[in-house]
Amino acid sequence: KITVGYQGRGLGLPFADRFDAVGYYQDNERRFNLDVLVPDVPFGDPRDPATPFVDIRTFSTNFTDLSTVGTRIEASKLIGGRVMLTYGADFFNDDSNNNDSNLVEFGFPEPVGTVPVSADTTASVPNGSLQSLGVFVQGDIQITDRASLILGARFQNVHAEADGGLGLSDTDRTMAALASVGRAFRAPNLVERFFNGPTPEGLAFQAANPNLEPETSLNVDFGLRYRDRIFNLEGFVFRNEIRDGIRIAPTNDTTESGLPIFQDVNIEKLRFWGVELSGDVRLPAGVSFGGTYTYQNSKDVLDENNPVGDSFDEKITGHARYTYPGDRFWVEYAVRRNGERKEAELLIGNPVGDVFPAFTVHTIRGGVTVFRRGPHVQRLGIAVNNLTDELYAEFANAGFFRPEPGRRVILTWDMSF
Numbered sequence: 001k002i003t004v005g006y007q008g009r010g011l012g013l014p015f016a017d018r019f020d021a022v023g024y025y026q027d028n029e030r031r032f033n034l035d036v037l038v039p040d041v042p043f044g045d046p047r048d049p050a051t052p053f054v055d056i057r058t059f060s061t062n063f064t065d066l067s068t069v070g071t072r073i074e075a076s077k078l079i080g081g082r083v084m085l086t087y088g089a090d091f092f093n094d095d096s097n098n099n100d101s102n103l104v105e106f107g108f109p110e111p112v113g114t115v116p117v118s119a120d121t122t123a124s125v126p127n128g129s130l131q132s133l134g135v136f137v138q139g140d141i142q143i144t145d146r147a148s149l150i151l152g153a154r155f156q157n158v159h160a161e162a163d164g165g166l167g168l169s170d171t172d173r174t175m176a177a178l179a180s181v182g183r184a185f186r187a188p189n190l191v192e193r194f195f196n197g198p199t200p201e202g203l204a205f206q207a208a209n210p211n212l213e214p215e216t217s218l219n220v221d222f223g224l225r226y227r228d229r230i231f232n233l234e235g236f237v238f239r240n241e242i243r244d245g246i247r248i249a250p251t252n253d254t255t256e257s258g259l260p261i262f263q264d265v266n267i268e269k270l271r272f273w274g275v276e277l278s279g280d281v282r283l284p285a286g287v288s289f290g291g292t293y294t295y296q297n298s299k300d301v302l303d304e305n306n307p308v309g310d311s312f313d314e315k316i317t318g319h320a321r322y323t324y325p326g327d328r329f330w331v332e333y334a335v336r337r338n339g340e341r342k343e344a345e346l347l348i349g350n351p352v353g354d355v356f357p358a359f360t361v362h363t364i365r366g367g368v369t370v371f372r373r374g375p376h377v378q379r380l381g382i383a384v385n386n387l388t389d390e391l392y393a394e395f396a397n398a399g400f401f402r403p404e405p406g407r408r409v410i411l412t413w414d415m416s417f
Contacts (some may be wrong), residue, residue: 001026007416009375016075023071032062055107060198062124063099068092087137094130096190098123102198124197128162130190158187158214162194170210184219188212192246192264205259207251213266217242232280238273241301245270269301286325291318314339331366338394359392381412
């Protein structure tokens with residue numbers, strides 16, 4: 001990952017007192033090989049004594065190369081001493097290149113033996129691109145010393161397109177405004193819209209749904225905040241209602257290989273509510289501690305008997321940091337624990353089970369100031385993520401258990417001027 005940025009403060013320009021710009025490029029390659037054996041599966045009516053029992057073995061390999069280029073530009077201007085105007089734009093483009101191979105074999109009793117039943121090298125997600133462009137403006141109006149009103153608006157345009165003349169493309173756009181409540185928008189990603197093929201564990205088939213609608217939501221938050229020289233404490237209660245929520249669901253159909261078909265679909269109305277708490281303590285000599293706690297609950301408003309397995313119920317984070325006087329160097333230890341996540345749509349025989357297990361991730365990071373002259377500062381940073389090499393998954397298609405990276409080291413070079 002390469003990141004280049006510019007920060008300007010106290011500019012005093014007619015259009016900006018502060019100006020920030022950052023551009024980045026990153027490339028992420030992943031190889032995932034899976035060999036699953038399901039023994040003693042009845043090949044016919046299990047009540048019939050003559051029904052043979054067979055072993056079903058699935059070999060699958062996946063290579064994904066996702067490259068991203070993007071930028072964000074933001075500026076702010078104080079108007080009349082009481083209105084802080086912030087405005088800007090952000091853009092990113094994802095290019096996805098994928099190779100997949102899936103082989104299914106039946107192991108019959110002798111003398112038949114092993115019989116290949118299907119082989120497929122079609123990419124589950126076709127090579128394609130996802131572009132996003134957003135333009136935003138926000139005004140923070142200071143009404144009194146203790147009260148302020150925040151008003152804002154954002155335009156978002158998201159375009160997804162598959163390569164190779166497949167005719168798969170779609171564009172979603174929205175305009176959102178916010179005050180004490182907010183309206184959010186999320187377009188389907190490439191996997192949700194275009195993935196078509198056996199799941200990595202080989203126990204189901206996910207069908208593409210190019211006609212997915214974007215999610216929209218109405219979010220209401222209420223919170224309290226306390227700050228002084230040592231403590232920084234915050235607590236929030238939130239309630240979000242999502243229209244056209246994107247969730248994986250069975251189609252009650254089967255493929256040629258006898259696998260159940262699942263597909264990402266839009267659910268009319270989902271409701272999420274929860275609590276977020278955070279706190280930081282800044283002690284003398286550059287020592288600080290902090291942490292967060294999050295609890296959330298979700299349900300399908302129109303069908304309360306339909307569980308919504310979207311995320312963890314609880315998450316706890318903590319960190320301890322030491323910063324040398326003058327910001328010459330700093331070191332930090334961080335820990336994050338996610339609670340269990342119940343899976344809404346269960347796959348029969350899913351090796352992960354009907355509950356995604358809780359996991360704990362440890363991180364050690366630090367940085368050193370290499371050069372400083374006036375506003376020009378250059379810093380070298382290093383981080384060891386997932387220190388204990390934990391196996392876990394937590395993103396949108398984790399229902400098919402594509403794991404996060406293991407232990408890894410990240411080097412960064414940060415320049416500001």
